[in-house]
Amino acid sequence: MSRDCIQFIRQGRVLRLRGFAPRTTLLDWLRLEERSTGTKEACAEGDCGACTVVLARRCGDRIAYEPVNSCIAFLGQIDGTELITIEDLARDGTLHPVQAALAAGHGSQCGFCTPGIVMSLFAYYHRVSGTPSRETINDVLAGNLCRCTGYRPIVEAALESLAGPAADRFTAAEPQRLAMLRDLDDGADVFVGDETSFFAAPKSEDALAALLERHPDATIVAGATDVGLWVTKKLAALPKIIHLGRVLGLDGVEETDATLTLGASLPLGRAAPRLGSLDPDIEELLRRFGSVQVRTSGTVGGNIANGSPIGDLAPVLIALGASVELRKGERVRTLPVEKFFVSYGKQDREAGEYVRRLVVPKPAPDARLRVMKITKRMDEDISAVMGAFAVTVTDGRVAAARIAFGGMAGVPKRASAVEQALAGAQIADPATWHAAADKISDDFTPLTDQRGSAAYRLQVAKNLVVKALAEIAGVPGAATRVRPRQERARVAS
Ligand SMILES: Cc1cc2nc3c(=O)[nH]c(=O)nc-3n(C[C@H](O)[C@H](O)[C@H](O)COP(=O)(O)OP(=O)(O)OC[C@H]3O[C@@H](n4cnc5c(N)ncnc54)[C@H](O)[C@@H]3O)c2cc1C
Ligand code: FES
Ligand code: FES
Structure with a gap:
């Protein structure tokens, strides 16, 4: 079944829209079409929150209220939700x-x-x-x-x-609103437009794979926390958009004793408790990933598929030895996350192929994990340098080490020379930490940009190696953090 419009609830009514340009942002629709100008535009890049609106979404028998930056969300993404804006809160002169x-x-x-x-x-x-x-x-x-x-x-x-x-009146009306949201969920593939220009939101993986084979030049959109900026900052045309938000099961989570598997369109906010349960440092990393709005929309798959050299998940996933599953047509293939990043701006992904899921091995009980994000400010900032360390120590010696950095090269990358320097070394010997840190310059030749000079990045990365190893060795006072690392019983300090 296919539908040629998007449908959502607005102020108690079901609205059906067709004929909009695929790249229309939710904020532009609100301010320029509906003329609801209470929602403001300031940065137009997801940073300031002036444009925040709430999407109410059905989650089983309850409603989830999700704050979203409307400046970088596409109008089509709100299909199946209830759109709530600042105009809707006060009633008859009474403020919320x-x-x-x-x-x-x-x-x-x-x-x-x-x-x-x-x-x-x-x-x-x-x-x-x-x-x-x-x-x-x-x-x-x-x-x-x-x-x-x-x-x-x-x-x-x-x-x-x-x-x-x-x-409030929203809670009072929840039964009726839930029923309306349930009615919107018709299981249809959405296709608004024609073969040359469209906003599509398939309902199944088979429909997605088929659509991508027909239109390998289409732009895949998951949360749009990157793609939205192509429109607001680069004025990109984006004539064909395929949105992943309706694909059943693509946001799933599977857990076994050995692995955690995350569907590509799983939002970061929902992934956070699952990934965070692997280690307190990952939990803290995700707390500092963008903002609530960014984590509500942005997805785990988008954070890998975007190929960013400063994406926060990649170094962690590489250190944990995770793999990425891709699908094109009927073909599904899997490769290590580290192999997915070929060079700056180039990933091992063909046109028409999409990231399906990420398979993350759980750290072994004797593995020690450290994840450190270095930014100019504490909250809502992109990493200048980001280091992830998975080190196994047996009888006082390093038995295995996987270390990966973001922000140090055109792609997130393992620090192989550092890893080699650590093999078999005495973890408690400070000479080990410094010898390993000195190898950073063999592994990386970083760039200078607004976030840091090459020399700064090299020094920071070396310091992180020393700090991570000192913490893993259990040196008193080494674990200085803004928020103390909450050690769980399973993971020794
Ligand atoms: C204010 C702000 C703060 C941010 N803070 C951080 C931060 O702290 N750390 C960080 O790492 N990032 C940050 N980001 C970047 C961004 O939020 C993340 O990279 C996010 O994970 C992207 O996911 P998305 O679903 O929004 O991707 P989208 O914007 O939808 O897509 C990104 C790219 O991936 C492609 N794509 C998406 N999903 C798939 C798929 N399943 N298969 C194939 N291709 C796909 C798209 O075509 C596009 O090229 C921030 C962004 C903003 C606006
Ligand atoms: S206008 Fe600043 S986040 Fe949207
Ligand atoms: S920016 Fe003026 S009140 Fe907040």
Whole structure:
């Protein structure tokens, strides 16, 4: 079954849209077509959160409220959801509890950031159980910048309004809204447009594979947290878009004693607890991956398929020895993640082929993992250098080491010379750490760019090798982190 429109719920009604340009962003539709101008545009690249809206999505018998940066989301991506914007919160002159708390607590001055902040808090209002901590609120608002009020009154207002269970008109109407969302889920393949220009969202992997074979030149879009910027910053035309968000099962998770398998279109926010359960450093990495909005839309597959030399997942997956599964037509093939990255801008992926899933071996009980992300600021920043270390120590000697870096070359890459220097070395001997660190310059010739000079990157990477090994050796005081590493019983320090 195929449908030539997208359909979603807007202010209690089902809207069906056809005939829109595939690259239309959700924000442009809201502001230029619907004329709902409460949602603001500032950075147009997913950083500031001024454009945050909420997509309500059916998850079994409940509704999930997802904050999304509408500036870099494509209109077609909202198929099957309920779109909630700042205009929808106050009713008959009564503010929503998060709006009321912000107003009463002087959490707004020029007000440009305020709609986005309200929508982020509104989404969290429907997720929170129990009173959140200040630290949690800081995480919730990491993707919302305010340039005049200062964060204290905003955070205070958040703490006040999020103290109890959600009780607003959205919760009161949940049974009816759930029924409407259920009705939207018709199992159809979406194809809006014609063979030369379309927004398509197939419902099954077979339909996706067939569509990609017919249109190998189409742009695959998962969360659009990269692709959206091609439109807003590079003014890319993108005549053919194939969206993965409706493909059944492509966002699945399978877990065995030995592996964790993540579907390519699994959003990073949903992947975080599963990947984070492998090691506290991975959990912390994902907390600092973009913002809640970016993790809600961005996917694990997109983070690998984009081929970025500074993507955060790749070094971790390479250190863990993960593999990537690709499909083209009927053919499915698997290769190690490290082999997927061929050279800058080039991956081992043919036209018409898509990333299907990532298979991650769980670290062995005696493996020690360390993951370190170096950025200019703590929150919502892309790595300048990122190091992932998986080291097994037996009888005081390094029995195995897999070490990978991002930000040090045109692709995420293993530090083979460092690994060799470590083979069989005494882990507790500081000379081991420094000899291994010195090999970094054999492995990498980094570039200079806005995030750091080549010399800075080399020095940082060397320091990370020393730090990781000192931590793994258990040197007291070596484990300095902004947030202390929560050691679980299984993983020794
Ligand atoms: C504000 C902001 C902060 C960010 N912070 C971080 C960060 O901290 N760390 C980090 O690593 N990244 C960060 N990113 C980058 C981005 O969010 C991630 O790379 C994300 O994982 C991309 O996933 P996506 O689903 O949005 O990809 P999309 O934008 O949908 O796609 C990215 C690329 O991959 C291709 N693609 C996507 N899925 C598939 C598939 N299954 N098969 C084949 N091709 C596919 C697309 O065609 C495109 O070329 C940030 C981005 C923004 C806007
Ligand atoms: S306008 Fe800044 S995140 Fe969208
Ligand atoms: S109130 Fe002006 S940017 Fe936040």
